[in-house]
Amino acid sequence: MYRETEFLSGRRRFLKGAAGALAVPAAAALVGPLAVPAHADDSGLPDFAPVPAGSVGPTPNADGYYVGRIEGNLYWVTDSYYQSMFLTTTRGVILVDAPPTIGHNLLRAIKDVTRASGRPSKVTHLVYSHSHADHIGAAGLFGRDVIRIAHAAAAPLLARAADPNRPRPIVTFHDKYTLKFGGETLNLAYHGPNHSPDNIFIYAPEYATLMLVDVLYPGWVPFKGLAVSQDIPDWIKAQHIAMDYPWRTFVGGHLGRLGVRTDGTVQIQYMDDLEASTRSAIDSVDPAPYFTKYGAQGNSWAIFKTFLDEVANTAATPVTAKYTGVLAAADVFTKDNAWALLESLRIDAGILGPFGVRP
Structure with missing residues (x-):
């Protein structure tokens, strides 16, 4: 079962560290000592600076995953490399993304939560944040009758891929789509290309939570090559669009912890610098x-x-x-x-x- 105490403790550690993160020098004075590298070993591999404590999320369980409540009926799952999010409803589960590194642990995490809540454990809807295999490559685990939802641009990309692990979406949209099911709501929106041509914003208004994958990286610098994004100017713009949403909690799709608004401010400052x-x-x-x-x-x-x-x-x-x-x-x-x-x-x-x- 998810460990709320551990998650909240880690979140408090981050908030304490993040408060000082904004005190870094302005762009005109990019100075500061490098952190002491981790102790060298005999592997011959390079050494890097230690990971700040505030960047680390909760520890996965013995099966390799952590599942925690964001708020109310909204939960998240991580293996410290990737993240997924799901809503339990009175009629089934709405899942957002199915990263293959988490794989069958998504099913275990959902059962952990629904067993405790008494809600149905069947995944009835699967929202694709975008078409990339590293985020939806376990979509095939949820059967043929799940309603798969994605932006319209994802459909031809997935058709071209012809990947049985990434079934094509059943429902697509161009600008906005509101998913209402079992007493819960997700607002899906497309604000143009950024990391990929089809990457969408997923907002849970009742829980003030935004999921946007491969754009903001809470506590970390962006992945190599600005997340290997296909449209760098619009990827940069997407950071600001994300901050226009009234979210309290952010799910970025990668790494081991959730985000808070300070994370977005610090990354935007990093990019400006x-x-x-x-x-x-x-x-x-x-x-x-x-x-x-x-x-x-x-x-x-x-x-x-x-x-x-x-x-x-x-x-x-x-x-x-x-x-x-x-x-x-x-x-x-x-x-x-x-x-x-x-x-x-x-x-x-x-x-x-x-x-x-x-x-």
């Missing part, structure tokens, strides 16, 4: 050595690679220093995130640096 640093690095890194060496060899791709890598490294260095100890894995993915943002600034914003129009 990263953009300011990347724009500065485009101007400060001298392209001449790269053009001189690799141009003489006729190797255009080597010019691009070495110059852009150096810009990303230059941009990432002060941001990594500022957020290490504030956001988990700042030293793991900030350079990759700077590289993705750099490419977006070049391609989407026309900030081409030495590859622009020659005088």
Whole structure:
């Protein structure tokens, strides 16, 4: 059964740490010591800064999952890598996402909760946040008669994939869809492409909870390459749209804990700092050595690679220093995130640096 005391204790630890997170220096002064790396071992693998205590969620049980109540009849499940959310109703369960790393533990978690509440345990509705296999790759576990709901753009993507583990949605929508069932409500909305062309916002109004996957990462920096997002400008915009919702609790689809509003504010600040640093690095890194060496060899791709890598490294260095100890894995993915943002600034914003129009 879920351990509310442990969850609430972890949440309080985070809130205490998050209150200080906003005290990081402003973008104009990206300074700060790096945290002491974890103790080296004999594996030969790199060492990274310790994960801040406030970034860690509740400990999974012996079967590898944790299930906890968000509020009322709304629950969440995590294996510390991925997350799902579900509503128990008088007529069945509404599940949002089915990550394959959690897999059959979703069924166990739902039974844990419904056995205690006396509500039906059958999953009647399955909402897809988006079409990616790492978030809905266990959808096939719930049978053919479950009502699968997704954005209209997910249907052709899933048809192309022809993946039996990701059955195509039965119900699709374009802008908004209200799911009312068994005395519970979920509001689904599409605000344009971001991480993927079909990624939606899932809001439980009675419980002031928003689920938005692969956009905000409570307590952590975004995954590599700004979450491998297909539309970086709209992915950045989606962070702000999320903050316009009146949520108290956030489910991000990844990692081990829920989010609070401070998490969104800190990530937006991280992204603002990263953009300011990347724009500065485009101007400060001298392209001449790269053009001189690799141009003489006729190797255009080597010019691009070495110059852009150096810009990303230059941009990432002060941001990594500022957020290490504030956001988990700042030293793991900030350079990759700077590289993705750099490419977006070049391609989407026309900030081409030495590859622009020659005088």
